[in-house]
Amino acid sequence: MAAEMEPPPLGDAGQTDFREIEDGEGFFVSTVTILESPEPSSPDPPSMPAEGISTNGPKQEDISLDDDPEDLFAEATEEVSLDSPEREPILSDGPSPAITPVTPTAMLTPRMGLGTAEMFERSLDELEEDESGDTFDMHIAVSDPEKVGDGMNAYMGYKVTTKTSMTIFSKNETTVRRRFSDFLGLHSKLASRYLHIGYIVPPAPEKSIVGMTKVKVGKEDLSSAEFVEKRRSALERYLMRTVKHPILLKDPDVMMFLESSELPRAVSTQALSGAGILRMVNKAADAVNKMTIKMNESDAWFEEKHQQFENLDLQLRKLHASVECLVCHRKELSVNTASFAKSAAMLGNSEDHTALSRALSQLAEVEEKIDQLHQDQAYADFYLFSELLGDYVRLITAVKGVFDHRMKTWSKWQDTQLLLQKKREAESKLQFANKPDKLQQAQDEIKELEGKVQQGEKDFELISKTIRKEVSRFEKERVKDFKVVIIKYLESLVQTQQQLIKYWEAFLPEAKAIA
Amino acid sequence: MRQEEQNGGCFQKIANIARLAAQHDDLQRCCTFIIMTSTLDDSEKEKARSVSVDLNNDASLLIDIPDALCERDKVKFTVHTKTTLSSFQKPDFSVPRQHEDFIWLHDALVETEDYAGLIIPPAPPKPDFESPREKMHKLGEGEATMTKEEYTKMKQELEAEYLAVFKKTVQVHEVFLQRLSSHPILSKDRNFQIFLEYDQDLSVRRKNAKETFGSFFKNMVKSADEVIISGIKEVDDFFEQEKTFLLDYSSKIKDSTARAEKMTRSHKNVADDYIHISATLNSLSVDDNTALKKHLEKFADLFEKLRKVEGRVASDEELKLTELFRYYMLDIQAAKDLLYRRARALADYENSNKALDKARLKSKDITQAEEHQQQCLQKFDKLSESGKRELTSFKGRRVVAFRKNLIEMSELEIKHAKNNMALLQGCIELLKSN
Numbered sequence: 001m002a003a004e005m006e007p008p009p010l011g012d013a014g015q016t017d018f019r020e021i022e023d024g025e026g027f028f029v030s031t032v033t034i035l036e037s038p039e040p041s042s043p044d045p046p047s048m049p050a051e052g053i054s055t056n057g058p059k060q061e062d063i064s065l066d067d068d069p070e071d072l073f074a075e076a077t078e079e080v081s082l083d084s085p086e087r088e089p090i091l092s093d094g095p096s097p098a099i100t101p102v103t104p105t106a107m108l109t110p111r112m113g114l115g116t117a118e119m120f121e122r123s124l125d126e127l128e129e130d131e132s133g134d135t136f137d138m139h140i141a142v143s144d145p146e147k148v149g150d151g152m153n154a155y156m157g158y159k160v161t162t163k164t165s166m167t168i169f170s171k172n173e174t175t176v177r178r179r180f181s182d183f184l185g186l187h188s189k190l191a192s193r194y195l196h197i198g199y200i201v202p203p204a205p206e207k208s209i210v211g212m213t214k215v216k217v218g219k220e221d222l223s224s225a226e227f228v229e230k231r232r233s234a235l236e237r238y239l240m241r242t243v244k245h246p247i248l249l250k251d252p253d254v255m256m257f258l259e260s261s262e263l264p265r266a267v268s269t270q271a272l273s274g275a276g277i278l279r280m281v282n283k284a285a286d287a288v289n290k291m292t293i294k295m296n297e298s299d300a301w302f303e304e305k306h307q308q309f310e311n312l313d314l315q316l317r318k319l320h321a322s323v324e325c326l327v328c329h330r331k332e333l334s335v336n337t338a339s340f341a342k343s344a345a346m347l348g349n350s351e352d353h354t355a356l357s358r359a360l361s362q363l364a365e366v367e368e369k370i371d372q373l374h375q376d377q378a379y380a381d382f383y384l385f386s387e388l389l390g391d392y393v394r395l396i397t398a399v400k401g402v403f404d405h406r407m408k409t410w411s412k413w414q415d416t417q418l419l420l421q422k423k424r425e426a427e428s429k430l431q432f433a434n435k436p437d438k439l440q441q442a443q444d445e446i447k448e449l450e451g452k453v454q455q456g457e458k459d460f461e462l463i464s465k466t467i468r469k470e471v472s473r474f475e476k477e478r479v480k481d482f483k484v485v486i487i488k489y490l491e492s493l494v495q496t497q498q499q500l501i502k503y504w505e506a507f508l509p510e511a512k513a514i515a
Numbered sequence: 516m517r518q519e520e521q522n523g524g525c526f527q528k529i530a531n532i533a534r535l536a537a538q539h540d541d542l543q544r545c546c547t548f549i550i551m552t553s554t555l556d557d558s559e560k561e562k563a564r565s566v567s568v569d570l571n572n573d574a575s576l577l578i579d580i581p582d583a584l585c586e587r588d589k590v591k592f593t594v595h596t597k598t599t600l601s602s603f604q605k606p607d608f609s610v611p612r613q614h615e616d617f618i619w620l621h622d623a624l625v626e627t628e629d630y631a632g633l634i635i636p637p638a639p640p641k642p643d644f645e646s647p648r649e650k651m652h653k654l655g656e657g658e659a660t661m662t663k664e665e666y667t668k669m670k671q672e673l674e675a676e677y678l679a680v681f682k683k684t685v686q687v688h689e690v691f692l693q694r695l696s697s698h699p700i701l702s703k704d705r706n707f708q709i710f711l712e713y714d715q716d717l718s719v720r721r722k723n724a725k726e727t728f729g730s731f732f733k734n735m736v737k738s739a740d741e742v743i744i745s746g747i748k749e750v751d752d753f754f755e756q757e758k759t760f761l762l763d764y765s766s767k768i769k770d771s772t773a774r775a776e777k778m779t780r781s782h783k784n785v786a787d788d789y790i791h792i793s794a795t796l797n798s799l800s801v802d803d804n805t806a807l808k809k810h811l812e813k814f815a816d817l818f819e820k821l822r823k824v825e826g827r828v829a830s831d832e833e834l835k836l837t838e839l840f841r842y843y844m845l846d847i848q849a850a851k852d853l854l855y856r857r858a859r860a861l862a863d864y865e866n867s868n869k870a871l872d873k874a875r876l877k878s879k880d881i882t883q884a885e886e887h888q889q890q891c892l893q894k895f896d897k898l899s900e901s902g903k904r905e906l907t908s909f910k911g912r913r914v915v916a917f918r919k920n921l922i923e924m925s926e927l928e929i930k931h932a933k934n935n936m937a938l939l940q941g942c943i944e945l946l947k948s949n
Contacts, residue, residue: 311802319795326788333781340774347767352760353914359921479807486814487946493821494939500932504925511921514914 138164138243140258142236145228147215148179154216155179158232160239162258168250174259180207182257183235185266189253190242195398196405198466200474201248202241203394205234233383237391244477286404293411299464305471306403313396320389327381334374341367355514362510366503373499380492388485392478399474406463413456420449575599576696578711580689581609585681590614590642592688596711602703603712614641616710616717617688623706624695631856631894632901633701634909636694637845642684647676665794668819672790672826679830683838690842751899757906758854765847772840779837782829789822810946817942821935828931835924843913850909857898864891 144159161175187204194201211227243249243258257263297303341364348360427442577597584591595609621638624630651673658666692711695701710717749755793815800811867888874884 308802312799315795315799315802319792319799322788322791322795326785326792329781329784329788333778333785336774336778336781340771340778343767343771343774347764347771350760350763350767352756352764353910356914356917359917363921475805479805482807483810483946486810487943490817490939490943490946494936494943497932497936497939501929501936504928504932508922508925508929511918511925514918514921 136244136246137166138162138249140236140239140243142232142239145232152216155181156212156215156228156231158235160258169255170259176258176261176263178257178263180205180212180231180235181266182263183238185263186242186253186257187238188266190248190251193251194247195401196408198402198406198463198470199245199247200395200398200402200470202238202245203398204238205231206394230387233387234391237387241391241395241477245473289408289411293407295407295410301468302403302406302464306400309396309399309403313393313400316389316393316396320386320393323381323386323389327378327386330374330378330381334371334378337367337371337374341365341371359510359514362507366507369503370500373496373503377492377496380489384485384489384492388481392481395474399471402467402470406460406467409456409460409463413453413460416449416452416456420446420453423449573697576702578689578692578696580685580692583681583685585642585644588644590681590684592685594692594711602708605712608712608714610711610714612710612717614639614688617691619717620706620710621691624701624704625852627704627706630701630704631860632853632898632905633698634846634849634853634905635701636691636698637842637849639684639687639691640841640845642680644677644680647673647680650676661791662794662798664797665791668790668794669787672787675826683834687842753903754854754857754899757850761847761851761854765844765851768840768844768847772837772844775832775837775840779829779833782825782832786822786825786829789818789825793818793822809949813942813945817938820938824931824935824938828928831924831927831931835920835927839916839920843916846909846913850906853898853902853905857895857902860891860895860898864888864895867891 139162141161141163142158143161145156146158148155148157157177157179159175160178161173162169163173165172184204184207187201190201208227208231211224211231214221214224215228239258242254248254344360344367345364348357348364351357351360423442423446427439427446430439430442433439575598579595580592581595582593590613592612592614593609594612595607596603597607599606618638621635624635651670654666654669654673661669695704695707701707749758796811796815796818800808800815803811867884867890871881871884871888874881
């Protein structure tokens with residue numbers, strides 16, 4: 001399998017091209033690949049030269065791009081992940097080595113001299129409609145789960161096949177092997193990069209210690225096979241959702257995930273790693289913060305949407321629970337029908353009236369086929385209906401997270417403002433204290449803080465804008481997803497009923513033949 | 516009062532009464548249902564009686580249970596008789612009876628020596644409202660977690676279940692009486708007549724009966740002792756075959772009944788789940804203001820319709836399959852009881868032979884022994900003769916009933932599946948065109 005995959009295009013300047021831009025310094029171009037050692041980064045701008053939002057993706061210089069004249073950003077920035085895989089991405093806002101949002105205003109020297117804000121706006125619009133000139137045409141399949149290794153260190157390897165005609169990918173079809181922690185690692189990187197600036201990053205499938213242990217221990221039974229299938233399907237849906245997001249699709253980690261033959265092991269995703277514990281601590285801190293931040297919501301839209309998502313969350317959870325119940329009962333029905341079929345067969349054998357005996361045996365056969373039907377329907381109930389709902393329950397958690405990040409951004413901005421105010425008061429006091437060096441220091445601090453306040457405000461506006469776009473995109477996707485699944489599910493029900501009619505119509509003459 | 520005309524209105528009345536009754540505080544306590552089986556039209560009544568066929572055809576003695584009252588645990592049946600026989604005081608009369616009265620009648624018939632060669636129709640099972648009652652209780656407890664609509668639908672569903680159990684028990688009691696009335700010998704039984712006619716409370720008689728029969732009663736009513744039956748050396752091929760067949764078939768059909776019951780109950784559970792799903796989809800659609808709103812609405816509506824069909828599938832399966840098996844399981848038990856009595860008679864005969872030999876040896880009481888032996892032989896012969904008749908007609912009855920029910924069940928399954936498909940396809944078209 002390794003032979004199939006070409007070595008990833010690393011270090012090859014012609015292939016992947018990431019550009020960086022620094023604040024107010026115009027353009028400079030450098031080629032940075034993921035495996036280069038990262039520049040020592042400080043969490044605050046301006047030394048972190050990256051934009052919070054990626055614009056048009058890395059273009060391959062030797063490939064002629066679309067002729068779109070509107071494409072102002074052919075040489076625009078691409079966000080760079082300066083996380084090396086060895087770094088441990090932390091998912092909260094704290095001292096994150098990941099990108100902090102930087103205002104776009106000072107960044108790009110527009111080729112056509114338009115206001116940067118407008119440019120910025122258009123960049124997003126264009127991004128959604130024009131991704132390298134391709135419409136979204138990508139299909140990812142996760143297949144062939146294979147157990148690698150033995151005992152408690154064993155894991156499941158999955159084959160990830162990407163088929164696409166989009167030009168941002170180096171090949172039309174790529175196949176790689178990945179394990180579950182790779183997926184988690186990918187998600188954790190994306191989350192740390194995009195969540196706090198307002199992007200709804202699809203959550204990865206959940207870990208399951210019980211499920212995995214059964215597989216590791218080598219239990220080759222129905223429940224572990226079902227577990228593996230459930231996971232495989234969930235991973236596939238996860239990847240498809242991720243790449244459907246125009247921004248995430250262009251993320252270099254996503255590309256690498258899909259195309260690199262080897263991926264550094266994501267140890268930080270383990271629950272008991274240092275990063276894992278840090279994650280838990282941060283989550284707790286977040287929860288406390290959420291309770292203490294009281295935001296003055298000036299924008300009714302956010303208030304409304306927040307409430308909407310709370311309601312949606314509740315309802316979806318309820319529906320999910322009901323559908324899980326349905327799946328369970330249908331499985332029970334299948335089992336009970338099978339058991340009845342066996343019993344009817346024995347009854348038929350025992351029956352001494354020949355025609356009736358035959359009819360009872362036929363009845364047993366019909367019921368056996370019907371039990372398989374119920375089982376298949378239960379699978380459809382689960383994989384179509386139940387899993388969709390489960391996915392959306394988790395997605396909405398991500399949405400709520402993004403709303404929370406906005407609150408945090410606001411809070412940070414407000415705190416900086418307060419701090420500025422205090423410093424100003426202190427400075428005015430120092431004016432009369434005749435301590436020139438202290439005064440100077442205070443004035444320097446004030447200048448810095450003023451910049452930060454401005455930054456904070458812009459960050460807040462930016463995240464608000466991003467969220468609006470993201471929510472609208474999310475809703476569109478949700479409507480599409482649900483519409484498609486509802487119809488698919490109904491068609492599965494139709495099929496079951498069709499089969500039932502067939503089976504019973506075949507049995508009826510047998511019953512009539514009893515003489 | 517033409518039954519058919521009253522049909523729709525009566526059902527509505529029943530539903531209303533049931534609803535009103537259940538609206539009282541304690542759902543458990545207030546199940547006072549008045550059901551008028553005469554509101555079913557003739558074809559439905561025919562279907563209702565389908566486990567046993569060819570009953571109530573003889574105009575000289577027509578019995579039915581036109582209505583019944585359910586108070587708490589007690590069910591009061593109104594047994595209505597129409598007869599041209601002079602042995603009865605009136606041509607048309609009704610009496611109130613309780614389940615215990617039916618049991619008394621059954622036991623009295625079983626006890627009657629003269630009927631030892633007959634298959635006594637199995638006693639109707641006790642009315643069992645346990646399952647819907649328990650569900651009602653759970654529903655009451657879970658009320659807070661459901662929307663008002665969901666709760667109402669679940670309650671309606673449970674009321675329907677109550678009604679179904681009720682109808683079933685009425686039917687089963689009715690069939691018991693009708694089998695008696697259509698039997699050439701049993702229909703003339705004195706106790707049967709008392710049961711039909713005696714216009715006062717039978718409970719006094721019941722108590723007396725219990726005391727008279729005492730332990731003999733217990734011995735006879737207990738399940739046929741299979742050891743005795745299989746231990747006896749059989750002289751007759753017919754009975755040998757029947758014995759083997761019935762013993763084996765009896766255990767198999769018992770097993771099938773239990774499993775069929777489990778199966779139909781699971782089916783009912785699935786139908787109930789559809790209610791919850793439909794209710795939540797409805798709530799989702801109400802809150803939704805995207806293009807999904809209409810979809811969710813129609814989806815919710817579809818589930819509501821589907822669950823009604825699924826519910827019917829479950830209850831039809833129950834009536835045609837589970838109840839069929841259950842009835843014949845009981846009937847086979849009655850047939851086994853016949854074999855048992857015959858085996859006892861054979862044992863008695865063999866013992867009397869031994870006694871006669873002993874008497875001849877001792878030259879004492881020979882005539883007595885001879886007479887006794889003759890009696891035993893006569894009794895045994897009578898049992899064998901009547902038994903053969905009964906068992907043959909039993910087989911015929913059984914095959915006919917199975918055939919009828921299996922045909923009806925298949926037809927209903929097909930009907931419901933077609934119904935489901937129409938609903939589903941209609942919805943899919945609607946959604947796709949949106």
